[in-house]
Amino acid sequence: MSLRDRKRARTRQALVEAATELFRRQGYDRTTVADIAAAAEIGTRTFFSYFASKEELLFPESDTRVEAVITAIDSRTPGEGPAEVLLRALSAVPDTGDDLVGPLAALRLELIRTVPAVRGRALQIQLDAQQEIARRLAEAFPDQLDPVRAAALTGAFAGAVTGALQVLLEDPEHLATPADLHAAVRAATDTALAPWLRPGA
Structure with missing residues (x-):
């Protein structure tokens, strides 16, 4: 990186x-873009060159995960079926970071x-991602x-990830590390995609 x-x-x-920190301390509705920009020591106008709204701050890695799936599809090998490609893409997402586990x-x-507003944005992000991934898989x-x-197939994959995260984050104390969460999500996707896997995969 430059x-x-x-x-x-x-x-x-x-x-x-x-x-x-601000959402946790003073609540989502009472936190403004100006508050967030000031806490990060930038101007409000500069904020919008990074995020379109304060909702977007809650989903900072959504594009990265979609790109990982698209990369896996583009780099598929002759022996891989679509389910294997999706599972490989999941394995390519790092175990570290705060986006899937931790305070965020x-x-x-x-x-x-x-x-x-946050629920609507989450659903829109998931819908857009599923449509793009499904289109790429069909092609x-x-x-x-x-x-x-x-x-x-894409819906089964996304549903397994989302469902597992909802259950696991209800009681995060039983997950010792991000790697534990990643392994649990992988187990959920393995179950959901089992009917699609090639024999021996």
Whole structure:
């Protein structure tokens, strides 16, 4: 990464951390974009070059996960079926980080339940991601998947991840590390995608 890219990454992370703390301390509705920008020591106008709204701060890695799946589809091998590609993409997501486990993840789950704007954004992000992944799968595996089957497979995959996270984040204390959560999510997706896996995969 260039110096400019590293600086942008640090500022972006500072915004996410500031928003997480402010949302927890004073509540989502009472926290403004100006509050978050001030806590991250940037101007309000600069905030919008990083995030379109304060809801977006709760989903900082959503694009990264979609890109990981698309990369896995594009780099598929002749021996891989669509389910194997999706599971490989999940394994490519790092075990470290705060997006799927930790304060941000727990806070996001709470706000999805209690704040309609956050819930709506979460559903829109998931829907957009599923549509894009399903389209790419149908294009990559035309002999195995029509658009409906691609959508069904993608829905099973996304549903397993989402469902597992909802259960696990209810009681995060029994998960010792992010790696534990990752392993639990992998077990859920293995179960959901089992009917789609090739024999011996």
